[in-house]
Amino acid sequence: MAGEFGLRRVLNTISNKDIYIISHSRGASVVLSALAEPHFNEKFVKDIKEIHNVDVENAKELLENKNRITCIMLAPAIGLADFKSQEAGNDSFCTISPQVKKMHITINNTDKMLKKFFGFFADKFNPTDLGYKDNVYNELVKQYTCFDKTDFSGMESHAFNSYIRSPKFKTMLKANSIALAK
Structure with a gap:
């Protein structure tokens, strides 16, 4: 929700600029939800509305303000599922704003948090394999x-x-x- 209702709102106030967004870990999810149009399943939409009084279906779209957006995602704790529709039976990829010129990620197969050393509990947490495995990156490069x-x-x-x-x-x-400061 922070991406759709926070970062997206800020981005909608900026036009015709070079924008650089640097995120770390789960921050990649915030960035992705601001720049893409996620598709939520009915249960999620209903639960969020009942529990948090947030109507995700009424989030404002990201305006096409002719920005040039570069994202640097350090240790992105997201996975292939974050780029897919969450609607039952729909296996399509989400659409990312054409304003996004680059998503530059890090891959680190020795980052213990991305590896999910939790063993038995690993499947209970959000996916982190984009920052950990080349195969997820290789799949996304085919789409984006x-x-x-x-x-x-x-x-x-x-x-x-x-x-x-x-x-x-x-x-x-x-x-x-x-540019780096000297």
Whole structure:
């Protein structure tokens, strides 16, 4: 909901700008829900309305304001399911705003949080395999041309500070034309 009702509202006030969004872990879900049109199943819509008094079907659409959006998703704790429709029997991918020019993610097969070391409980939590497995990225590249990746494998920490202090992060910033302060 933070993406649809928060970040999207902010983005709708900006037009014809270069916008850079950097997220970490579950923040990737917020970014994705702001930039895509998620499809929710009926039970979810009903439960959210009853429990939180939020009508997700009345969220404002992301306006096509001619922005050029670049997303850098560090340790994205989302998965293939986050890009698919949640309606029963519908296996289609969601539509991402054409304003999104790049989604640059990190892959890290040694990040213990993304690996879900919880064993038995792993399937009870949200998917995290986009940030952990190349195969999810490879599937998404077939659907979306805006994806790019940088491999952070070898770094075991999931901490935001570890990601942004990595020389690889600085390389990602430069690759996405983000100037670094000297």
